[in-house]
Amino acid sequence: MAGHSKFKNIMHRKGAQDKKRSAMFSKLSREITVAAKMGMPDPDMxxxxxxxxxxAKAQSMPKDNIQRAIDKATGGEGDNYEEIRYEGFGPGGVSLIVEALTDNRNRTATNVRTAITKNGGNMGTAGSVSHGFDRLGLISYPASVGGEEKVLEAALEAGADDITSSEDGHEIWTAPDALHEVAGELEKALGEPESAKLAWRPQTTVEVDEGDAGTLFKLIDALDDDDDVQTVWGNYEVSDEVMEKLG
Incomplete structure (x- = not known):
């Protein structure tokens, strides 16, 4: 979990392959429904x-599931979800930002607070940790799309600001308001990305030792198990050596 991996959300973290497909599809469906309600139900628009x-496609979500999620918005069936951001601290002084989509603020706040406090962390107030992160656009591609040189050239042509490549894949960073324009240009050169979304990138990172890392991952897993939680961002960095010890 060294290098670029520390910026990835829980969906891409070690052990994410064990995540239940039904829970993953539920979160993806919720985001699709909310996005369709807030704008046109046509992805091209x-x-x-x-x-x-x-x-959703990157996670092999069936087309029928995707269409049903869109239809919920256009048919007025979807619940009225609101976007909420929580901030807090994890073991080892790690800063965490939790993004949620909820139809019950009290339930979600209680669940997030419980997950954090039961796993060695503390809830913070709004703005308590987000000042240490940059709000950026993040476009992700698998390693199979090509080498770093190919992706770097495409990213520069598309107007991206930064790129980080590893054996796990490529992360391309943009200004927030340029995200979808850059993603559209990249799609012409590299095909559809795994994801394209707004992200929180830490300005500095915290090295976490074996003891704190184990507790931190339990905390993140507890948050991720909550249906309302969409994404967990953190400024932690865990060495490959510690990751191997944790198994």
């Missing part, structure tokens, strides 16, 4: 919906 649909 709605950048957020397009990104949500692409993310």
């Amino acid at each position: 709605n950048p957020r919906l397009r990104a949500a649909v692409n993310a």
Whole structure:
């Protein structure tokens, strides 16, 4: 979990392959429905919906499930979800940002607080940790799309600001308001991305030792198990050596 991996959300973290497909599809469906409600139900006319649909396809979500999620919005069946951000601290002084889509603020706040406090962390107030992160656009591609040189050239041509490549894949960073324009240009050169969304990138990172890392991952897993939680961002960095010890 060294290098670029520390920026990835829980969906891409070590052990994410064990995540239950039904829970994953539920979160993807919720994002699709919310995106379709907030804009046009056509992905070609709605950048957020397009990104949500692409993310669902990257996780092999069936087309019927994707269409049902869109239909919920257009048919007025979907619940009225609101976007909420929570901030807090994890073991070892790690800063965490938790993004949620909820139809019950009290339930979600209680669940997030419980997950954090039961796993060595503390809830923070709004703005308590987000000042240490940059709000950026993030476009992700698998390693199979090509080498770093090919992706770097495409990213520069598309107007991206930064790129990080590893054996796990490529992360391309943009200004927030340029996300969908850059993603559209990249798609012409590299095909559909795994995901294209707004992200929180830490300005500095915290090295976490074996003891704190184990507790931190339990905390993140507890948050991720909550249906309302969409994404967990953190400024932690865990060495390959510690990751091997944790198994």
